[in-house]
Amino acid sequence: MNVKFKRVLFLITLIIIIALFYILWLSSRPVNIVAVHRDGNYSYILVENFPYTDKGKIHWWLKNKDKIKxxxxxxxxxxxxxFSIxxxxxxxxxxxxxxxDRFCFLDMKTKENCIEKDIVFSVDNSRxxxxxxxxxxxxxHLKSNGEIVKYVSHSEAW
Known part of the structure; x- marks a missing residue:
C-alpha cells in the first residue's frame, strides 16, 4: 500500500470513530423535562435531549412514567x-x-407562551x-401482555 492510501484510510477510520463517539454521547445525555402544561386530560411535556429512536422513546417512557406521575x-x-401526553x-x-405554526399554552399569561411545533413522541390511552x-x-400498541407491536392501519395494509 502506498502512503497516500494509508493516510486516506487512517482519515476515514478516524472520522468513523469520532462519529461513533458523538452518537454515543448524544444517546447518553439524560432527558431534561423543561416544563409541563395541562389542559384537562391533555398534557404537554417540553423536553430536551429526547431519545432519537422509536425504541428509545418508548423505553424511556416505560422507565420514567411512574416518576412523571x-x-x-x-x-x-x-x-x-x-388521556393524551x-x-x-x-x-x-x-x-x-x-x-x-407555533403551539401556544393558554395557561401562561405572557406574550411568550408559544413553542415551535416539534412533536417527538406521544402517549395516548383510550378505552x-x-x-x-x-x-x-x-x-x-402496548398489548395487555406487555408486548409492543407496531400498528398497521387498514389503509397502510393495502
Missing part, C-alpha cells in the same frame, strides 16, 4: 381513563405567536385502543 401528576385521565422539543424556548405510542416513524 409522581412529580407532575401526569397522566390526568378523564372518567373513562382516556404529547412530548415537544423545547428547542429555542418560548416565543411570541408571531407566525402561524377501545388501550395505550398507543406515536413517533415520527409509526404508531405502536
Amino acid at each position: 409522581d412529580n407532575y401528576s401526569i397522566p390526568n385521565p378523564d372518567p373513562d381513563d382516556s 404529547t412530548f415537544w422539543l423545547f428547542g429555542e424556548g418560548y416565543k411570541e405567536l408571531e407566525k402561524y 377501545n385502543m388501550g395505550i398507543m405510542f406515536e413517533t415520527y416513524d409509526g404508531t405502536y
Whole structure:
C-alpha cells in the first residue's frame, strides 16, 4: 500500500470513530423535562435531549412514567381513563405567536407562551385502543401482555 492510501484510510477510520463517539454521547445525555402544561386530560411535556429512536422513546417512557406521575401528576385521565401526553422539543424556548405554526399554552399569561411545533413522541390511552405510542416513524400498541407491536392501519395494509 502506498502512503497516500494509508493516510486516506487512517482519515476515514478516524472520522468513523469520532462519529461513533458523538452518537454515543448524544444517546447518553439524560432527558431534561423543561416544563409541563395541562389542559384537562391533555398534557404537554417540553423536553430536551429526547431519545432519537422509536425504541428509545418508548423505553424511556416505560422507565420514567411512574416518576412523571409522581412529580407532575401526569397522566390526568378523564372518567373513562382516556388521556393524551404529547412530548415537544423545547428547542429555542418560548416565543411570541408571531407566525402561524407555533403551539401556544393558554395557561401562561405572557406574550411568550408559544413553542415551535416539534412533536417527538406521544402517549395516548383510550378505552377501545388501550395505550398507543406515536413517533415520527409509526404508531405502536402496548398489548395487555406487555408486548409492543407496531400498528398497521387498514389503509397502510393495502
